[in-house]
Amino acid sequence: MFYSTVLILCELVLVTSKECSNSENCAAGDNCLDIKVSNTPKEVCTKCAATHVPINGACQAKDGQSAVCTPPGVADGTCQSCKGENYLYEGGCYTACPQGAPNPETNTCDGVPAPDCNIPNCEACSEDKKTCTTCQPGHLLTPEKNACLGACPAGSYAAGQACTPCDPSCAECSGAGASRCTACPAGKMLRYADEGRPADGTCAEGCVEGPECEACGLTIGGTKYCSKCAADRWAPRNGVCADTAAARSPFCTSASGGACTQCAGGYFLQEGGCYQTTRLPGKGVCAALTGDGKCQRCANGLAAVSGTCPLCDSTCATCTEPGQPGKCSACPPGRYLDAGNACRPCTEASGSIQGVAGCVSCAPPYPPSGAVTCYVKRGDSAGGSVNRGGLSTGAIAGIAVAVVVVVGGLVGFLCWWFLCRGKA
Template identity: 30%
Template structure:
């Protein structure tokens, strides 16, 4: 799982019912995202307020019960009838609670909910009135011996610590302003500005070894602000941005250096530069990145995994955890239309622009250091390492030290038989060669050479071969069997006879359009195939020319945009 986001969100707010003095939580969530904002504290007892990193305002550990004997903190605010608000099972007295019933959890003398601010910042899951797990990312709390603590707890955590992790051992991951984490997990004051200003991590030698976001580590172990606005990490030259801040996407120059970090499109949680602008690579959990934008989930196009696509269907092209129509893939430069071909019902790329090679059908940058385990997969046909002029793989081999041998060569690219697109073509591989073809892939093996069924029988999606004779057993993606005799050899006809944008059909009608939508008498008009892609029928009619060769020592691969900040 490798770029970044601007989300417009409304917060979970708290108000006070003036007639009762009771805290009333309000939830206002805009565009599927929740951002915690300020809440006003009620009447706290003296010296009983505390703050929560990432949430503005103060909260109460104990309420002033001198006038309201039933007052206690509920979601951080003093509620004059706390036990009634919380419900049966609550034990609250003397301004604080000691027992909370489900769905509340006990924290700092109050009862909180995981779906209400600030509880959603404190705890991920709770049961039996106790928090069982702190949030996964940027947690400001931790659970120890069934008790929830702030990372800044001076007894169980570390003073001035804002975020932390705890897995039998406490580790502070970020400190409060003007403090920075040391190797022993504590936070030290940044008094020596020549050493510590904007420093994010101190080494064992008490020198700065990492800088805060927006700063680069220069010679002399000092941090200097990156000159590219919204840059998260810059090189030893503060003018060279390496990664943009979350919610911002990079624009590259011809040398693949980041020249600017710009706001991601609407609803994107991560984005990158592609073609003329930024495209979404990750969305909110109820959406998926299709054709570079975040849209409602479409399981006919994208196999979704919490805002990204794990595989693509209906002839779509996988790229950077998103799915692109063949038209959009060509338009944005993901894969030229004449280099696109089908594996199962996923379109992949056989050749990339210089400096990129196909790995699992996606064009990946040769000279990247972000995917170290890809360094031994692909090389030139003569066994030499890839270079800036490489456009495809000539040989494939497995990563050194891997427990299985899964990579095989397919039409200029290296594929892993355990990935979705790889196993749709080949179920097992050895020494860079497919040894068992997937019977539904539209391919067959001929003396260790993968050959497409459609190269022998147009439109064929599955076939058998014996003594050089090929027999089609079923039609491929974008075709249907026009032969009414079920026992006879299929007669494969293109679905485009029903409509130019049809990719799924039966003997009587179109069922599915090129964009994954259901056919309702017409399909959305595909972009011009002369400028940006292939027509519905052409998508499924591309012939795969494949030659498998034994693998050798690999070249250096990686994601073009794999260094995206998350």
């Protein structure tokens, strides 16, 4: 082949690794290789700044190299694979392999030792080089072992140097178990374990119209909250009906017909209810209050109108326009931002982006083509689903086997006993 001939003529020899000095966009550290091309020394960068990728040993702006290089899901200044007549070598794409022979079927350089898993901030990789087993200090390993991040992704919590999946009932959590939720899936509301010190709790059903709540007219993040209580002197506080006359917890200074028209200090008015910025669902709507019970700065990216925050579409965490599903700027847990600025579930496809079955926490690929980077899958925790009593399916199976063995042994003994005694 032509490229093999080029390799023989060039007589490329790998010498050593060092820090590049001839490329301002080469990432700092041990990211430069010295090679020889026909006995002429040449430097090639193996990892660039996040906005660039290595092309033929030099850092090029990644936005202009989408036809050549496919970066990993998390931008780290390298190529994960190459396209066309380009071949992957040491994190970069080359028209001719610096070492080994080009393989047009895989766009890789054959005969080169398998590189470590292409995961930024990974210290040790698995034997098959596909996942990470240990992250560098200051980084945490995701449950799917495909990323090393500064903080655990939504749907998981830190346990040592790795992230562990939350209980399936939680969208976010502070630890193990259904009582450690810090955010809930759409349709569920967070019930704090200690109402006086909101930190974590359990996820319960959202608003249901009935004897206490007359209208569930407020929707935040896909969950319904009460907007009008059935009793005149009651009003929604943090989305749940409460007595406005209770002296211990004044929150509404003016109520009428089961709704509040003026909130006390520390609360803001939203759809007939008073909400706090220190707890859900209020802190997802308003970030800063005025002194007269109104919102000064919204948490969802929109501007307050007369002290009230317009609401984003229920699929968005933040947005640029209220109520529009295609105007999201950030997504809640379990969704990713697609090319049309809509937040799609991690399990669903959008255009050239593919979803991942069972995924509950993800990031979109870059460039926007291929599968999402799934950080957490439902069922990741402890090798099996958990029943309501807390036993994993593996534990239940083990107990069942033990019971069968014991019962079988007992039956055998009884048969032997009666047969032998009968003959005697």
